[in-house]
Amino acid sequence: MNCTEAQEKFADLLDGRLPEGGTADVRAHLASCPDCQRQYSSLAQTLAALDALPAAKPGPGLRKNFYAMLEEEKNSAASVAAAAARHRQAHRAVLWRWILAPLGAGALALGGFFAGTRYAPAPAMDAATKQEIASLRQRVDSVGQLVGMSLLQQRSTSERLQTVLATVDQKNPDQRMISNLIGALALDPSTNVRLSALDALYPHADQAFVRSGVLATLPREQNPLVQVAMIDFLVAARDREAVPELEKIVRNETIDRVVRDAARRGLAQL
Amino acid sequence: MPVITAYPEIRVDSTPFVVKSAPDAVDPATDTLTDHELMIAVRDGDLGALGELFERHHGPLYGFLVKLTNQRTAAEDIAQTVFQRMLKYRHTYRDDGSFTAWMYHLGRRCAADHFRKHNAAPAATDPASLQDHADDAPHAGDRAATRDDHALLHSALGRLDRDDREVLLLSRFQELSFAEIAAILECSVGAAKVRAHRALRELRDTYFRLQKEKPSLS
Numbered sequence: 001m002n003c004t005e006a007q008e009k010f011a012d013l014l015d016g017r018l019p020e021g022g023t024a025d026v027r028a029h030l031a032s033c034p035d036c037q038r039q040y041s042s043l044a045q046t047l048a049a050l051d052a053l054p055a056a057k058p059g060p061g062l063r064k065n066f067y068a069m070l071e072e073e074k075n076s077a078a079s080v081a082a083a084a085a086r087h088r089q090a091h092r093a094v095l096w097r098w099i100l101a102p103l104g105a106g107a108l109a110l111g112g113f114f115a116g117t118r119y120a121p122a123p124a125m126d127a128a129t130k131q132e133i134a135s136l137r138q139r140v141d142s143v144g145q146l147v148g149m150s151l152l153q154q155r156s157t158s159e160r161l162q163t164v165l166a167t168v169d170q171k172n173p174d175q176r177m178i179s180n181l182i183g184a185l186a187l188d189p190s191t192n193v194r195l196s197a198l199d200a201l202y203p204h205a206d207q208a209f210v211r212s213g214v215l216a217t218l219p220r221e222q223n224p225l226v227q228v229a230m231i232d233f234l235v236a237a238r239d240r241e242a243v244p245e246l247e248k249i250v251r252n253e254t255i256d257r258v259v260r261d262a263a264r265r266g267l268a269q270l
Numbered sequence: 271m272p273v274i275t276a277y278p279e280i281r282v283d284s285t286p287f288v289v290k291s292a293p294d295a296v297d298p299a300t301d302t303l304t305d306h307e308l309m310i311a312v313r314d315g316d317l318g319a320l321g322e323l324f325e326r327h328h329g330p331l332y333g334f335l336v337k338l339t340n341q342r343t344a345a346e347d348i349a350q351t352v353f354q355r356m357l358k359y360r361h362t363y364r365d366d367g368s369f370t371a372w373m374y375h376l377g378r379r380c381a382a383d384h385f386r387k388h389n390a391a392p393a394a395t396d397p398a399s400l401q402d403h404a405d406d407a408p409h410a411g412d413r414a415a416t417r418d419d420h421a422l423l424h425s426a427l428g429r430l431d432r433d434d435r436e437v438l439l440l441s442r443f444q445e446l447s448f449a450e451i452a453a454i455l456e457c458s459v460g461a462a463k464v465r466a467h468r469a470l471r472e473l474r475d476t477y478f479r480l481q482k483e484k485p486s487l488s
Binding site: 011015049053058059061073 | 320321324328330332333342345346350357424427438467470473474478
């Protein structure tokens with residue numbers, strides 16, 4: 001080992017972190033080289049002096065200020081935590097009031113209903129009861145229809161279009177299918193599906209509930225293309241009940257001019 | 271590097287110089303927790319745990335800052351800011367972190383901010399003012415010589431660049447590995463070692479030159 005190599009290792013030798021093993025060759029060189037000895041000893045002496053510098057002690061202000069600052073932070077952290085807790089509590093109250101409580105009430109009513117049907121003695125069926133059951137069944141059917149509609153919503157646009165077009169091909173679609181078509185006309189996000197649904201409804205325009213369904217959907221419709229098609233449908237069906245709605249459209253200046261023109265023409269024909 | 275011949279001879283078979291930073295008195299109740307565990311507790315909301323960390327570390331941190339800045343008041347301000355930032359940025363303390371390295375990292379940043387704000391490099395303190403404090407020399411007879419030696423070294427330290435002073439002081443903290451020092455200085459381990467050694471050589475040159483210039487003091 002020459003002097004340059006040895007002096008490059010001085011840093012390692014002076015650094016107390018390193019194991020002794022890696023420095024044996026430097027020590028061997030040092031033992032035989034007075035020049036490097038002087039270099040090394042001067043560095044070691046400097047470090048010793050540096051390490052021997054008395055540690056300055058801070059004044060009492062540092063500790064006092066630190067604990068004052070810590071207390072302040074603790075208080076503000078506590079107030080933030082309290083505010084967060086209040087917020088969570090308020091959130092829970094809202095959740096309970098608007099969601100969990102109605103759900104709970106519904107579950108209780110359902111439970112009561114099932115318990116009643118299972119354990120209560122079957123009452124003799126009089127005419128009033130039969131009527132009530134019929135109306136209940138109708139409601140259940142309308143729930144089924146809603147579910148059907150929501151299923152209609154979940155499929156892709158082309159699949160929903162297929163469903164609607166399949167309805168057109170049927171010779172005698174049943175009431176539920178027609179309801180689904182009105183549902184699609186009212187709710188489907190795709191313009192194409194709504195227009196197809198309206199086309200599929202043309203053969204059934206003689207049914208009052210189809211006409212009233214289309215009429216009820218008209219104010220909600222935003223697309224001028226579908227609006228005009230609906231107006232044409234109602235005019236073609238000679239639906240006098242559409243007159244007030246069409247007059248409203250003619251008066252409403254925010255509606256597309258093409259739509260208002262169609263409504264005006266329709267009024268003239270009705 | 272010029273060959274230096276004027277330095278006094280010293281036995282070379284002495285053991286390496288190891289600094290143990292003097293820890294402050296530690297409360298036995300929390301003594302069992304490591305710095306890291308305490309800081310994790312602070313991060314997770316137990317702010318009181320910072321008190322124990324303050325007691326353990328404010329002394330060495332302050333000592334480091336005094337040597338770095340040569341200004342006692344600035345060192346106190348900066349130390350205060352370091353603990354303030356520990357609270358403020360406690361959420362950034364990492365699970366795999368080293369508390370000491372983090373503290374000196376903050377210390378270095380706070381010192382830089384302090385000097386930027388005051389728009390001035392640290393001025394070398396009149397060494398005489400440093401003698402009013404904490405001089406542990408046991409014998410009155412040794413005192414004058416020791417004082418002079420300390421004053422010379424303070425002067426020599428004050429003449430180093432702040433970056434050099436910083437790396438040299440950090441390298442004397444045995445609880446910091448060079449990997450941690452490199453992380454604090456945001457450089458490679460090799461670069462940190464080279465810088466520390468270069469700073470030591472520079473300090474030595476200045477220190478011995480001052481000793482020669484003022485033979486009456488030594």
